[in-house]
Amino acid sequence: MLDLTGKTVAVLGAGRSGQAAARLASHCGASATIYDSREAPGAVVATPETGRDVNVDFVVVSPGIETLGDFVQSFAKGSGALWGEVELAWRCFDGQTIGITGTNGKTTTTELIRDLVEATGKSCVACGNYGVPLSEVVLYNEVPDVISLELSSFQLETIVDFKPDAVVWLNFSPDHMDRYTSVEEYRAAKLRILENITNDTPVVVRAGEELPSKGRQVTFSSEASADWSLAGDEILVGDRPFLPMSGTRLRGLHNAENVMAACAVVAGLTSQVALETLSKYSPPEHRCELVSIIDGVEYLNDSKATNLHALESALRSQSRPTILIAGGKQKGLDYRPLVSLLQQKAKQMVCFGEIGQDLDATFSGVVPCKTVETLEEAVAVAAASSRRGDTVLFSPGTSSFDQFNGYEARGDAFKAAVPRLTKTL
Numbered sequence: 001m002l003d004l005t006g007k008t009v010a011v012l013g014a015g016r017s018g019q020a021a022a023r024l025a026s027h028c029g030a031s032a033t034i035y036d037s038r039e040a041p042g043a044v045v046a047t048p049e050t051g052r053d054v055n056v057d058f059v060v061v062s063p064g065i066e067t068l069g070d071f072v073q074s075f076a077k078g079s080g081a082l083w084g085e086v087e088l089a090w091r092c093f094d095g096q097t098i099g100i101t102g103t104n105g106k107t108t109t110t111e112l113i114r115d116l117v118e119a120t121g122k123s124c125v126a127c128g129n130y131g132v133p134l135s136e137v138v139l140y141n142e143v144p145d146v147i148s149l150e151l152s153s154f155q156l157e158t159i160v161d162f163k164p165d166a167v168v169w170l171n172f173s174p175d176h177m178d179r180y181t182s183v184e185e186y187r188a189a190k191l192r193i194l195e196n197i198t199n200d201t202p203v204v205v206r207a208g209e210e211l212p213s214k215g216r217q218v219t220f221s222s223e224a225s226a227d228w229s230l231a232g233d234e235i236l237v238g239d240r241p242f243l244p245m246s247g248t249r250l251r252g253l254h255n256a257e258n259v260m261a262a263c264a265v266v267a268g269l270t271s272q273v274a275l276e277t278l279s280k281y282s283p284p285e286h287r288c289e290l291v292s293i294i295d296g297v298e299y300l301n302d303s304k305a306t307n308l309h310a311l312e313s314a315l316r317s318q319s320r321p322t323i324l325i326a327g328g329k330q331k332g333l334d335y336r337p338l339v340s341l342l343q344q345k346a347k348q349m350v351c352f353g354e355i356g357q358d359l360d361a362t363f364s365g366v367v368p369c370k371t372v373e374t375l376e377e378a379v380a381v382a383a384a385s386s387r388r389g390d391t392v393l394f395s396p397g398t399s400s401f402d403q404f405n406g407y408e409a410r411g412d413a414f415k416a417a418v419p420r421l422t423k424t425l
Contacts, residue, residue: 001138002091005029010054010075013062014040020135021060021085024092027139030057037071051075060088063129063154084158086151089134091161096122096146098265101193102170102206104310105258106130106150107284108250109170112262113148119277120268122146129155153180153189163196167215168261169205173309204264206257220260222253228260235260242271248278252288252317286411288314291418296388299418302395303411308333311397315345320391322346323382325375327353328398328410335362335397342366348385352378354402375403375410379417 007030011022014036022042025032035046035054044050051074058081061072067082076082090097098117100110110126117124122145127137130150137147149164172187180186194203194214203215207226211217220228228237235242235256242263245256263274283289286303293299302314311326315338324346335358342349343366351359351371360371372378375394382392400410 002028002088004057007031007058008056009033009058009060010035010051010056010079011060011062012036012072012075013065014038014043015062015064017064017085017133017135018043018060018062020133020139021062021088024089024135024139025060028092035075047071048074052078055079057081058083060085061158063152063158067154067157081160082158083160084155086128086134086149086155087159087162089138092138093134093143093147095144096166097149097164098146098166098168099149099151099164099193100168100170101151101153101156101190102168103173103307104305104313105170105254105261106152107304108255108287109168109258109262110148110150111284112258112278112281113168113266115277115281116262116266116269116274117146117148119273120266124148126150151193153186156192157189159192159195161196163198164193164201166202166265167193167197167204168265169193169203169209169211170257170261171206171309172209173307202265204261206261218264220257220264222256222260228264230256230260235263243275243278247275249282250278252313254313254317255283255288286407288317289411291415294383294419296390297383297386298391300391300393300395301411301414302393303400303407303414305395305397306399306407307331308335308338308397311395312338312341314393314395315341318345318391318393320389321387322391322393323348323350323386325350325352325378325382325392325394325414326359326397327351327356327378328396328400328404329353329402330355330358331398333398335359338397339363339366347390348382350378350381350385353396353398355398359397375413376417379414383419 009025009030009032011034022032022034034043036043048070055078059075107130110130114124114126124146125144126148128149129152197215201215203217207219207221207224219226222230233244289301291299291301305311346367349369356371360369394414404410
């Protein structure tokens with residue numbers, strides 16, 4: 001465990017990650033104080049002016065707070081090191097770290113890796129940007145052998161010495177343009193996962209992603225030639241069958257790639273163990289989740305699609321006539337690349353929320369569009385327009401913070417708005 005005896009620490013952000021980081025710093029011997037811009041239990045309400053008067057040995061910033069913003073920088077200016085919560089916690093962990101990043105698919109892959117590692121006989125916890133903060137995990141009475149660590153660009157902004165034992169790079173597409181000044185800046189934050197690795201570090205990467213030539217790279221793709229690939233229903237390693245996707249509960253090309261990436265990074269995994277494990281796995285809530293079938297119409301909840309790439313993945317995997325419900329917060333993303341896919345897959349689009357009118361203006365010449373204010377209205381319009389054999393796909397393509405406090409609440413609202421089941425699944 002890291003020795004911080006006699007050190008002073010300012011933890012910025014009173015959410016779950018910040019609270020966990022403060023407990024960990026105190027456990028390591030430091031005197032830790034939590035600061036937040038709003039009132040929160042156990043926290044000092046602070047402004048940038050407050051930060052200028054605080055001098056500590058180091059500052060730990062929660063991932064939701066903008067690293068280069070005035071609030072963080074005011075604390076950092078008069079203090080020692082600036083760390084993220086992941087950096088602090090990783091320095092206290094002695095086991096194996098599998099770091100997972102990418103724009104989409106991180107949560108599913110993080111869960112799959114956890115289950116597959118445990119199937120090989122090692123204990124593993126999925127944590128980080130997913131579920132439990134790493135600072136909580138390292139304080140467990142029984143610390144796991146391995147962590148399956150989901151890493152957002154926000155968390156990677158504030159690493160210093162963080163060095164995973166294996167890396168998974170799933171994909172990259174523009175996102176969070178309300179936080180970054182350019183796509184290049186966002187990509188640079190993601191690429192920091194490779195900053196401290198060695199030439200022997202396994203790096204599992206989607207074919208065509210063009211990462212810097214660091215680590216020992218293994219490629220995967222559902223659409224191109226790669227070390228791990230897809231032939232019909234079968235996942236291949238080289239030209240050797242590994243497992244059939246129909247033996248799992250996962251569907252769609254994006255999920256096939258998540259399975260490939262997870263299997264490729266887990267050492268000592270056999271085909272039989274992988275299939276037995278994956279056959280029991282259920283996809284995360286709010287990710288292409290089948291909510292109900294009503295009068296022959298499927299209702300899919302893909303509320304976790306908070307960017308264009310996730311929306312594209314969900315839409316591309318549909319094989320039935322599709323009514324797309326999309327909308328939410330305006331994040332400054334360019335949705336025009338969706339045009340050709342909409343022409344192929346969607347029979348209608350229902351737009352809602354802060355970005356609704358902009359989506360309508362972009363796509364009304366491509367597919368029939370209707371714009372409404374709320375998600376509940378959007379579900380009603382989509383249901384009225386659907387016919388037996390259709391799919392109503394709720395895949396927003398942007399974040400939820402115009403009307404909801406997270407994609408989970410938005411997904412729950414969609415499920416509540418869908419009429420009662422008339423057919424038992």
